[in-house]
Amino acid sequence: MNVFSALRAFRELLPVLRPEWRGMLWSYLIGTASALSLAGLTVLTAWAVGHAVVERTPPGPLWWVLVIGLVLVRAVLTWREMDVSHALAYRVLARLRMALFDAYARSVPGRRREHSGYAATVAMDDIEKLEFFYAHTVAQLGASLTLFLASLVSASVLLPEAGLVVLVGGLVVASSALYRARAARRLGEQEQRERSALSTRIVDALGALREVLAYGLAPRIIAETDAATARAAAIARRHELLSQLVTAIRELVITAVVIGIIAVSSSAAGVLAEGAQARLSPAELPALVALALAGVAAISDATATLTRLHPLVAGAERVATGIGRAPVVSVPERPRPLPTGPLGLRFRDVSFAYEGRRPTLTSWSVELAPGEHVGLVGPSGSGKSTVIALAARLWDPLAGTIELVTPDGTGIPVAELDDAALRDAVALVDQEAVLFHGTVRDNLLRGCAPRSDADLTAVLERVGAAAWIGLDDELGEGGVRLSGGQRARLCLARALVRRPRILLVDEVTASLDPATEQAICDVIAGFPGTVLVASHRAQTLARLDRLVDVTDITGVTGVVPAGRTGGA
Known part of the structure; x- marks a missing residue:
């Protein structure tokens, strides 16, 4: 399963969430504005430090107005982002649960002899994770991509070579999602299967509590539960180690991008060669490094988020399959009224x-x-x-x-x-x-x-x-x-x-x-x-x-x- 197939699994649930599209867009816009405000504060601070160190000039009144304004805007946007995303999360959770319940009500699992414990796992586990994805993660991914593009354009305008470094660094960081992706996906699916089986086993035990006590099955069930939990934990540890390895690679790439920005900026500022014509003031170097770092770090965060979605993809597919179940009771296009009297x-x-x-x-x-x-x-x-x-x-x-x-x-x-x-x-x-x-x-x-x-x-x-x-x-x-x-x-x-x-x-x-x-x-x-x-x-x-x-x-x-x- 590649990134495109994963995105397809999440896209299949979007029709159910159509009434929440406006809220998702609003959450993205607020998140993006908040991220841009933070990046602006970082760049302005680096700009002030560069001028103070190189030119011995303190920041002027306009700088203070911009910084104070961005701090206030950032505080308001952070509060508003939490308010909007949490309200959206509850609505997404309710819509997915209602859609799944409606699908099961129309298809009646009993006819298919399905396992009610599995259905409970889907409803209580997968949907809660999907709620966070649609209410928070989608907006975060969109904000990160927008911040990267803004950083790329700004760096290219200031110094084309710096824009090229940001672009190459961003592409390399994004490609890290492919590194050991198959192994990560396999581990994520194994972990999800183990946890689903564990949930099913617990639901079975609770539903047959009298039989469990009457036949003395409690020790056996506890032992099986411990073993299943240990297997799931072991898989989770392997998955986390692999994730940490990929994260280390991304950090190395980000470090290389910073070094590359410093190199091309220093060259453009004439720092590396005496007498060379300067196209950039040395005082601007910290601001340019901060700008590039903000963009590459944003794409790194987005890539890290995407690589953690493997266990969630299976859940999205299960929920989509459940919601898309064929009804066993047809719905009439033009329902007829029921006559009064005995029937x-x-x-x-x-x-x-x-x-x-x-x-x-x-x-x-x-x-x-x-x-x-x-x-x-x-x-x-x-x-x-x-x-x-x-x-x-x-x-x-x-x-x-x-x-x-x-x-x-x-x-x-x-x-x-x-x-x-x-x-x-x-x-x-x-x-x-x-x-x-x-x-x-x-x-x-x-x-x-x-x-x-x-x-x-x-x-x-x-x-x-x-x-x-x-x-x-x-x-x-x-x-x-x-x-x-x-x-x-x-x-x-x-x-x-x-x-x-x-x-x-x-x-x-x-x-x-x-x-x-x-x-x-x-x-x-x-x-x-x-x-x-x-x-x-x-x-x-x-x-x-x-x-x-x-x-x-x-x-x-x-x-x-x-x-x-x-x-x-």
């Missing part, structure tokens, strides 16, 4: 397969009338959860259509509906539904229109939760303080608060005790809209209008459970 569900010749696996559904059809309560049955892995996910439009089928059906039989494909309207009409209660950190009220109102506390309390009473929890109670991370049955009740309550017209339930009673299962079934049975339940529990299925076997591709072999004769 049913219709599956027409639906086929679906997870990536790299045989089809789960093939030309599967079934219809639920508005208000009907239907259960999905079949062996594990037969596609019950897939049907629920398709009905909730977490994924789009590979073939066929899924429709919402009005009482007169009119079907509206869910792929043509406005997504917000669809989410208001269809609620999902999943076996692995997550409760968010925060209060009960916060969780009930997630993605929901405002509801009064009285409405929320009524829903808690409806699911039998009001007796043991209140709206202001904190749930902890993932509802860790709750039992499985309590979590199931709150997840069901969260769905009911939305006042949906279709309720989708996936194995929510799978691990519940009989009493809790009965309570959940009572709530589902009393739901006034359409219900589609995936379950293998007889008690859960017994309260439904009919059952549909997902292994029957026609979807018409419904049976009425014993003891169930009416609708919902």
Whole structure:
């Protein structure tokens, strides 16, 4: 990977950051002005020293005005640069995170059986480093290049030979980015892989903390983590040594540039040969050396920054790949409105397969009338959860259509509906539904229109939760303080608060005790809209209008459970 391919990786993320382009330009302009102010102060100081030593003349009033003015300007610009770049950094961080989250929300990693730990690594590690690059490093690189060009032009105007030395020195310094670049890139990629694998291992361990403690895996995980950390540290040391070597070479080049400037300036000033015609006052030599040094040092800093970007390139490519993921749910160009009133569900010749696996559904059809309560049955892995996910439009089928059906039989494909309207009409209660950190009220109102506390309390009473929890109670991370049955009740309550017209339930009673299962079934049975339940529990299925076997591709072999004769 060369410099151009690295820059290409960073350029791929620029469309996501389009709203921040103005801020990035503003940061560059302020940074450039600050760098030029500092260079101006350095050159003026060297000029004053040269005249004081050679001509025994102190600096005049104009010099003091310029120096004091530049000091004040530099102070203001430094403060302003920090203010602008920090604000920009937070906005860049937010935009990249939102773009990545949106991409994963549209593509649903679960369908691809991806590793959530890897996704967390991308979100929390790579993006934080990229935030610094776009908010700070880009402006610094632009300011350094501008300062070098200003130094080159100024030196060339004052003394063409000095301009030539600055140009050659700058090119040699810039070419140092190619020295051992392949080795540095390889070490950077190795370090990034080790750190990503380490993050994934830690995420796995934290996500399975009970199993780790139950099986006594903590010592082994700690040992593996220590070993991985040691490997990453060893690679980082080798990378740093190589970086220090290249830095030493740059410093030698800068020293050679200073010597070259002194030589050509001394020659032009007639210092090296008596009687030679002087084209430059000896008093100007320090100022010219300072000017050349500022330019070459700027290009040296820029080159050093570029050589440290190798580990970041892989991160930029991962984030760009994540943001560019193909959605599994298409977005309609002209969304259709959702009609009012009861809604049913219709599956027409639906086929679906997870990536790299045989089809789960093939030309599967079934219809639920508005208000009907239907259960999905079949062996594990037969596609019950897939049907629920398709009905909730977490994924789009590979073939066929899924429709919402009005009482007169009119079907509206869910792929043509406005997504917000669809989410208001269809609620999902999943076996692995997550409760968010925060209060009960916060969780009930997630993605929901405002509801009064009285409405929320009524829903808690409806699911039998009001007796043991209140709206202001904190749930902890993932509802860790709750039992499985309590979590199931709150997840069901969260769905009911939305006042949906279709309720989708996936194995929510799978691990519940009989009493809790009965309570959940009572709530589902009393739901006034359409219900589609995936379950293998007889008690859960017994309260439904009919059952549909997902292994029957026609979807018409419904049976009425014993003891169930009416609708919902």
